[in-house]
Amino acid sequence: MQFLTEYLWFNTERQREYINITHKVQELVSQSGIKEGMVLVSAMHITAGVYVNDAESGLIADIDKWLDELAPFNINYNHHRTGETNGDAHLKSLLIGHEVIVPVTNGKLDFGPWQQIYYAEFDGQRKKRLIVKVMGE
Amino acid sequence: MQFLTEYLWFNTERQREYINITHKVQELVSQSGIKEGMVLVSAMHITAGVYVNDAESGLIADIDKWLDELAPFNINYNHHRTGETNGDAHLKSLLIGHEVIVPVTNGKLDFGPWQQIYYAEFDGQRKKRLIVKVMGE
Amino acid sequence: MQFLTEYLWFNTERQREYINITHKVQELVSQSGIKEGMVLVSAMHITAGVYVNDAESGLIADIDKWLDELAPFNINYNHHRTGETNGDAHLKSLLIGHEVIVPVTNGKLDFGPWQQIYYAEFDGQRKKRLIVKVMGE
Numbered sequence: 001m002q003f004l005t006e007y008l009w010f011n012t013e014r015q016r017e018y019i020n021i022t023h024k025v026q027e028l029v030s031q032s033g034i035k036e037g038m039v040l041v042s043a044m045h046i047t048a049g050v051y052v053n054d055a056e057s058g059l060i061a062d063i064d065k066w067l068d069e070l071a072p073f074n075i076n077y078n079h080h081r082t083g084e085t086n087g088d089a090h091l092k093s094l095l096i097g098h099e100v101i102v103p104v105t106n107g108k109l110d111f112g113p114w115q116q117i118y119y120a121e122f123d124g125q126r127k128k129r130l131i132v133k134v135m136g137e
Numbered sequence: 138m139q140f141l142t143e144y145l146w147f148n149t150e151r152q153r154e155y156i157n158i159t160h161k162v163q164e165l166v167s168q169s170g171i172k173e174g175m176v177l178v179s180a181m182h183i184t185a186g187v188y189v190n191d192a193e194s195g196l197i198a199d200i201d202k203w204l205d206e207l208a209p210f211n212i213n214y215n216h217h218r219t220g221e222t223n224g225d226a227h228l229k230s231l232l233i234g235h236e237v238i239v240p241v242t243n244g245k246l247d248f249g250p251w252q253q254i255y256y257a258e259f260d261g262q263r264k265k266r267l268i269v270k271v272m273g274e
Numbered sequence: 275m276q277f278l279t280e281y282l283w284f285n286t287e288r289q290r291e292y293i294n295i296t297h298k299v300q301e302l303v304s305q306s307g308i309k310e311g312m313v314l315v316s317a318m319h320i321t322a323g324v325y326v327n328d329a330e331s332g333l334i335a336d337i338d339k340w341l342d343e344l345a346p347f348n349i350n351y352n353h354h355r356t357g358e359t360n361g362d363a364h365l366k367s368l369l370i371g372h373e374v375i376v377p378v379t380n381g382k383l384d385f386g387p388w389q390q391i392y393y394a395e396f397d398g399q400r401k402k403r404l405i406v407k408v409m410g411e
Contacts, residue, residue: 001275001310001411003310003411005310005377005384036142037140038177044385045386045388045389046328052235053227054216056216058217059214062214062215062227062228063231066208070344078332078335078336079328080332081332087333087336090327090328091337093327094337096231098326099374099375101177101179101238102179103268103270111181112180112266114182115181115183133312133379133384135311135312135410136140136272137140138275173275173277174275174409175407188368190364191320191353193356194352195354195355195356196351196353196361198352199352199353200365203345207344232369238314238373240314242279242407249403251319251320273275
C-alpha cells in the first residue's frame with residue numbers, strides 16, 4: 001500500500017469563499033504514482049467544508065445563499081459566550097460536510113463529467129489548512 | 138491490496154426516486170473476494186445522492202418531503218440562468234450527501250440490523266451512473 | 275494491509291446526547307499499530323450520527339437546537355404509521371451524517387487543533403453500537 005499526504009493552505013480574502021481544488025488534488029494523485037485506490041480530502045478546521053458539485057458560478061451563489069438561510073449568522077448562539085462570533089460557520093461546516101473520499105481508477109479521479117471538489121471557507125481571512133491523503137497501489 | 142470497481146446505471150421513471158442498492162453492493166463485495174476493508178459507493182452526478190438509512194416506505198416519503206422543504210424548487214436560483222431548472226436537485230444532493238463508505242468485515246457489509254444503502258435520484262428520467270469501489274484484502 | 279475492527283456501545287441517559295469519542299478512537303488507532311492510513315467511524319443505527327467539530331459545550335447546545343429546528347419532532351411523519359415515534363431522529367442522522375473517515379499519519383489522527391469526533395445520539399436510552407475500523411499499514 002502506498003500513501004501520499006499533503007497539506008493545502010488557504011487564506012481567503014472574503015469571510016466566505018468557495019475554491020475549486022480539483023486540479024490540485026488530481027496533481028497530487030498523479031504525483032503519488034497510485035493507480036488504484038482513493039483520495040481523502042478533509043478540512044482541518046471546524047468552520048470550513050469540502051464538497052463535490054458543479055463549477056458553475058450561479059450555483060455557487062445559490063449554495064452560499066442556501067447555507068446562509070439554513071445556518072444563519074445569529075448573535076445569540078451559545079458558542080458566542082466564548083467570545084467567538086462564528087457559530088454559523090460551524091453549522092455551515094456540519095451541513096455541507098468537512099470531507100470527501102474520491103475514488104481513483106487508472107491514476108485519475110474517477111468522477112462523472114461535472115463533478116468538481118470544492119474547499120468551502122466559512123470563516124476566512126486567516127490561514128487555514130486542508131489535508132489530502134492518497135491511498136492505494 | 139485488491140480492488141473491484143463497478144458502475145451501476147439508473148434511469149428512473151420519476152424525477153425523484155429512492156432505490157435500495159444494498160443487495161447489489163453486497164453482491165459486488167462478494168464477487169470481489171475481499172474479506173476485510175471497505176466499499177465506497179458514490180454518485181457520479183451532482184444532482185443525485187447516496188445515503189444509509191431504513192428501508193421503510195413511510196420514512197422514504199418523509200425524507201423526500203423533508204429534502205423538498207429544506208432545498209425546494211425555486212424558479213429564481215442563479216443556476217437557472219444557464220438554462221437549467223434543477224438548482225434544487227444540486228442542493229438536495231449536498232444536503233443528503235453523494236457518497237458513503239461502508240465497512241467490510243468477513244466479506245460482508247458490516248451494518249447494524251436496519252442499515253440499508255440508497256441511491257437518491259433528484260433529477261432523473263435520464264441515464265445516470267454511480268461508482269462502487271471495493272477496497273481491501 | 276492491516277485492520278483493526280472494534281465496536282463501541284452506548285446507552286445514553288437522555289434521548290439526545292453528544293459524546294466525545296476522540297480519545298477512544300485514538301486509543302484504537304494506537305492499539306492497531308497502523309502508522310499510515312485512515313479510520314472509519316460509523317454509527318450502526320439509523321437514528322444516530324457521527325461528526326467532527328469542536329468540543330465546546332455552548333456549540334454542542336447550538337448544534338442540538340439547530341438539528342431540532344431543521345429536523346423537528348412531528349407527530350405526523352409517515353414513518354410513525356409503523357408505531358415508531360422517532361422520525362425526527364432519522365432525519366437528524368441524515369442531516370449530520372452517520373460516519374466520518376479520519377486520516378492517520380505517523381500513528382495519530384491527523385487532525386487540526388480543534389477537531390474532535392462526536393457520537394450523536396438522537397434516539398437513546400437503549401443500547402446502540404458504532405463501528406471503528408482502522409485500515410492501513
